[in-house]
Each structure stands twice: as structure tokens, then as C-alpha cells.
Amino acid sequence: MADLAFVPEARRRFNPWPVVIFIVLAVLAVLFLAPTAGVLLSSIKTTRDIAFGALWTIPSELYWGNFAEVLSNPAVHRYFVNTLLVTAPATVVSIALGSLAGYVFAKLPFRGSNLLFLVIVSGMFFPPQAVLIPLFRLFNAMDLIDTLYPIIIIHTAMGIPICTLLMRNFFATVPMALREAAILEGANEWQALTRVALPLSLPALAVLATLQFTWIWNDFLWPLIFTQSDEKRTIMLGIVNLQGQYSVAWGVQGSLSLIASVPTLLVFLFFQRYFIKGMTMGAVKG
Amino acid sequence: MERENRFWQVILLALPLAIFITFVIWPLANSFYYSFTNWNGFNPDYDYVGFDNFLKIHTDQLFLNAAINTALWIVAAIVVPTACGLSLALLIDSRIPGGSVFKSIFYLPICLSAVVVGQIWVWIYQPDWGLLNTVVEAVSGEQFNYAWLAKPDSALWSVIVAWSWQQTGLSMVIFLAGLTTIPEDLVEVCEIEGARALQRIRLVVIPLLAPATVVVIALNVINSLKGFDILYTMTGGGPFNSSDTLAMHMYNESFKKYLMGYGSAISVVLFLIALIIIRLYFRQLRKVDALHG
Numbered sequence: 001m002a003d004l005a006f007v008p009e010a011r012r013r014f015n016p017w018p019v020v021i022f023i024v025l026a027v028l029a030v031l032f033l034a035p036t037a038g039v040l041l042s043s044i045k046t047t048r049d050i051a052f053g054a055l056w057t058i059p060s061e062l063y064w065g066n067f068a069e070v071l072s073n074p075a076v077h078r079y080f081v082n083t084l085l086v087t088a089p090a091t092v093v094s095i096a097l098g099s100l101a102g103y104v105f106a107k108l109p110f111r112g113s114n115l116l117f118l119v120i121v122s123g124m125f126f127p128p129q130a131v132l133i134p135l136f137r138l139f140n141a142m143d144l145i146d147t148l149y150p151i152i153i154i155h156t157a158m159g160i161p162i163c164t165l166l167m168r169n170f171f172a173t174v175p176m177a178l179r180e181a182a183i184l185e186g187a188n189e190w191q192a193l194t195r196v197a198l199p200l201s202l203p204a205l206a207v208l209a210t211l212q213f214t215w216i217w218n219d220f221l222w223p224l225i226f227t228q229s230d231e232k233r234t235i236m237l238g239i240v241n242l243q244g245q246y247s248v249a250w251g252v253q254g255s256l257s258l259i260a261s262v263p264t265l266l267v268f269l270f271f272q273r274y275f276i277k278g279m280t281m282g283a284v285k286g
Numbered sequence: 287m288e289r290e291n292r293f294w295q296v297i298l299l300a301l302p303l304a305i306f307i308t309f310v311i312w313p314l315a316n317s318f319y320y321s322f323t324n325w326n327g328f329n330p331d332y333d334y335v336g337f338d339n340f341l342k343i344h345t346d347q348l349f350l351n352a353a354i355n356t357a358l359w360i361v362a363a364i365v366v367p368t369a370c371g372l373s374l375a376l377l378i379d380s381r382i383p384g385g386s387v388f389k390s391i392f393y394l395p396i397c398l399s400a401v402v403v404g405q406i407w408v409w410i411y412q413p414d415w416g417l418l419n420t421v422v423e424a425v426s427g428e429q430f431n432y433a434w435l436a437k438p439d440s441a442l443w444s445v446i447v448a449w450s451w452q453q454t455g456l457s458m459v460i461f462l463a464g465l466t467t468i469p470e471d472l473v474e475v476c477e478i479e480g481a482r483a484l485q486r487i488r489l490v491v492i493p494l495l496a497p498a499t500v501v502v503i504a505l506n507v508i509n510s511l512k513g514f515d516i517l518y519t520m521t522g523g524g525p526f527n528s529s530d531t532l533a534m535h536m537y538n539e540s541f542k543k544y545l546m547g548y549g550s551a552i553s554v555v556l557f558l559i560a561l562i563i564i565r566l567y568f569r570q571l572r573k574v575d576a577l578h579g
Binding site for chain 2: 025039055056120130134153190239250261
């Protein structure tokens with residue numbers, strides 16, 4: 001389409017499709033952004049304005065009181081710290097464990113390793129409800145209910161399937177010759193994994209970091225089951241809790257939602273460059 | 287060499303396997319076990335009740351209702367985000383200006399949590415000042431106060447729309463990734479051969495997207511089985527259980543009524559549904575692998 005100018009006069013007809021597609025996409029984009037825009041707009045308006053039906057209009061002046069209210073609330077600080085204490089270790093450990101297993105399945109296959117791999121990968125499809133009650137009983141017996149440990153542990157365990165799948169697929173694209181060269185140079189398998197295979201797999205690590213961080217940060221079910229006191233709540237439960245406290249303060253609710261979404265948005269923006277590439281190599285090519 | 291390999295296989299697999307077995311496989315097996323008991327969640331003692339919990343499923347009207355809603359939910363969660371994601375990916379892939387901006391806009395909702403998405407859409411459906419009714423009023427010029435989430439007829443579908451809005455971006459990104467693997471000259475050949483755009487998409491592009499489609503559908507099914515958070519925050523399964531799903535029903539029976547034995551039986555049914563999907567998924571995957579190498 002860019003070389004339209006060089007096409008001989010006879011063939012140069014106006015092609016309406018790019019324009020039509022652009023307009024269609026632009027309309028869809030506006031529709032898609034509307035819900036998010038509503039939250040943005042609510043966060044900079046007073047409750048009074050919203051109650052009088054002005055939520056969906058552009059405000060004439062910005063009101064920062066909602067953000068001040070949220071950011072000065074000590075409960076919000078606690079929710080944030082708790083969520084970070086769960087998300088950071090569970091993300092890192094699940095990716096690390098997935099790398100270990102994925103390396104074996106890609107580079108050190110053994111009799112039955114394919115079957116074992118399939119069993120682990122099928123764990124991706126297990127509904128959380130299928131393991132919920134026995135885990136509740138287990139953590140109850142270990143006296144870990146209403147601490148953050150069960151949430152960290154279960155996110156790590158439930159993350160192993162997807163991490164193993166993507167890391168195996170990615171490691172499979174690392175040439176065997178590289179590993180063998182490292183081994184001949186006197187490296188052991190651990191060094192071949194950490195010094196050769198992992199540095200070549202940064203796109204896959206970026207994809208997993210994005211996926212795991214987002215899932216764990218945004219999770220609602222596990223903290224709902226395993227925590228009881230407000231001191232141990234994570235941010236998503238905190239939002240639901242505070243909805244009661246700020247029941248008609250929609251602006252405060254909106255700014256709280258925005259603030260709670262900042263970490264996942266940052267992680268996505270940060271890893272975005274690798275994300276599509278990693279997806280292509282890890283998931284789609286299989 | 288052989289012995290050394292064995293050593294590393296054991297060392298590297300030990301920890302991931304131990305954790306996976308202890309916290310996923312073992313609890314899963316135990317869910318089957320508890321589904322034959324009447325454990326109440328607190329009392330350490332319980333009795334074996336045989337197949338009572340599964341017989342109760344037969345007579346539990348709420349279970350039937352939740353099962354139908356779950357089926358609707360899964361089908362909608364497969365069809366809508368997959369179709370919308372594919373259409374958006376094809377449109378964006380047609381090399382229009384601003385493609386990456388559009389991509390980010392459509393992907394954005396995936397970064398938001400179900401709780402946040404639920405809150406956003408509760409506002410859209412809000413009867414008095416919600417966006418939907420405001421637009422309807424502006425177009426029709428009449429007062430319109432329909433409470434979308436409070437009416438049994440519309441509650442489930444309203445949540446499905448919100449869910450699809452969030453999930454479409456993920457499908458789109460994977461389809462876009464799949465489109466980059468289609469050789470450009472193949473598409474050009476079709477163009478020279480005179481295939482029209484829609485023919486090209488139907489006969490060449492979509493078949494070549496099969497690997498991406500398998501991933502998209504699998505992810506949509508997985509996510510739909512986990513679709514508990516958004517229902518919990520938007521409707522809580524109501525009104526009158528009209529948006530109850532099996533995941534929701536299981537939560538209510540286990541953690542509201544403390545019928546953990548019966549809850550386990552429901553979770554076993556949920557797992558069996560997942561098992562059917564796992565089988566279908568691996569069969570499709572093998573077919574696609576055979577075709578695409």
C-alpha cells in the first residue's frame with residue numbers, strides 16, 4: 001500500500017478498504033475504552049457530581065480528593081504490601097520451578113518423560129475448586145489459615161504447569177549443540193541451564209513474568225478462602241471490602257480500582273516488547 | 287554419561303514435582319475422597335456416606351440450574367472472545383496506521399482484575415446513571431431504568447458481556463502472534479491468483495491459524511472454568527440464582543453452608559468436565575501437530 005504512488009496510472013484505483021478498516025477499528029476502540037474511561041472519569045469527580053448523573057461526561061475541573069482519600073488510607077497500604085508479599089515470591093518461584101522441569105523435558109528426556117509432561121501440563125486445566133476443600137483442610141491442620149503462606153504456596157504450585165509448558169517449548173528451540181559444547185567445555189548440567197539455556201530464553205521468561213504476576217496480583221478466590229482478618233487481605237479483596245465502606249463514594253472506588261491496577265499495567269508495559277515474541281515462540285509454534 | 291543424566295533428571299525434577307504433587311495432585315485425589323463423606327469443614331470427624339452426595343446432585347434443582355448456566359458460560363466464553371479476537375487480529379494485521387495503538391487498547395482490559403472489571407461493568411449497567419441506560423435514553427428519548435444485573439433474565443448475559451470485553455484482547459494477541467508465522471509470499475500468491483480478501487482469509491489464513499486457535503480456545507476454556515471472581519463481584523450468583531455457576535454453587539455449599547462433602551462432590555463433577563476438555567485439547571493438539579509439524 002505504501003508504494004501506491006509507483007503503480008501505473010491505469011491500475012491506480014482508490015482502495016477504500018484501509019480507510020474503512022481504520023474507521024471500524026477506531027469506533028471499536030472507543031467502545032472498548034468507554035468502560036475504562038468511566039473509571040478514570042469517576043476518580044476525578046466528586047460524589048455529588050456522579051450522583052447527579054455526570055459520571056460519563058468530561059469534567060470541567062479535576063478533583064483529586066478521591067486519590068488523596070485512597071492513598072492516605074492505612075488499610076490500602078496494608079493490602080498493597082500483602083499483595084506484593086504474595087505476588088513477588090510466587091511469581092519468581094513458579095517460574096524457577098517451571099524452568100527446572102522444562103529443561104529436563106526439553107533436553108534430558110527419559111522413558112515416560114512425555115507422559116509426565118502431559119500430566120503436569122494438564123494441571124493448567126484443573127479448576128481451582130477441584131483442589132480447594134482438601135487444601136483448606138490441609139492448611140487448617142498446619143495452622144496456616146489467615147496467613148499469606150497458603151496463597152503463596154498454591155499460586156506457586158498452580159503456576160508450575162504453564163511455566164513448565166512454556167519453558168520446555170522455549171528450551172526446545174535452543175540448539176542441542178550449544179548445550180553439548182558447554183558440557184564438553186567442562187560445564188555441568190546446572191551451568192548449561194543457567195548460563196546457556198536461560199539467557200537465551202528471556203522472551204519466555206518475560207511472558208511468564210507478565211502472566212504470572214498479573215494472575216496472582218489480580219486473584220480473588222484464594223485470598224477469599226485462606227484469609228479472614230482484614231490484616232491479611234490482599235488488594236482485590238480489599239476493593240470489595242472498601243466498597244461497603246465507601247458504598248456511594250463512587251469516585252473513591254474508582255480511584256482505588258485504578259491504583260490497584262497500576263502494578264499490572266506497569267508490568268505489561270515493561271515486558272510488552274517481549275510479550276508477542278515470546279507468545280509466538282513459546283505457545284503458538286508449540 | 288547415562289548415569290550423570292539420571293542424576294540431573296532427578297535433581298532438577300525433584301522440587302517442581304514434589305510441590306506439584308503435594309499441592310495439586312494430592313488435593314485433587316482427596317476431593318474425590320471427601321465427596322464420599324459428610325465432612326462439615328470444622329469437625330475433625332466425618333462419616334462415609336457412599337454415593338449420597340452424588341445422588342443429592344440428581345435432586346438438587348440449584349445444581350441443575352448451575353450446570354446449565356456453566357454450559358452457557360463456557361460456550362459463550364469460547365465463541366465470543368475467540369470470534370472477536372480473530373476479527374480484531376485480522377483487521378489490525380491489515381497494515382493500517384496506528385496498529386500498535388489499537389493493539390494496546392484492545393489488550394488493556396486483560397491487565398485489569400476481575401474485581402475491577404466487575405466494578406466497571408456494574409457502573410455501566412447501573413439503572414439510573416449507568417452508561418448503557420444513559421445511551422438508551424439518549425437514543426430513544428424516553429426514560430429507561432432497566433436494572434440489568436438485578437433481573438433474572440439478563441443477569442448472566444450481562445456478566446458474559448463484561449467477561450468477553452475483558453478476554454477478547456488475549457485471544458487477539460495470540461491470533462496476532464499466529465499471523466506473524468504465516469509466510470507473506472503465500473498470501474501474496476493468493477492475491478496474484480485473484481483470491482478476494484474474504485476467500486483468502488477463509489481458505490488460507492484461518493486454516494494456517496489452527497495452532498493459534500487451539501491455544502486461544504484452550505485458554506478461553508481454562509479461564510471460563512475459573513470465571514468465579516467476576517460473578518462473585520457482579521451478581522454473587524443472583525438474582526434468585528439466575529447467574530449461579532457450578533464454581534459459585536460449590537463455593538456456596540462448601541463455605542456458606544459448610545457442606546464440604548457435598549461441595550467436594552460438585553468439585554469432582556467440575557473436574558470431570560475439565561477432564562473431557564483436557565482430552566479434547568490434547569487430541570486437537572496432536573491433529574494440529576501432525577498437520578503443521
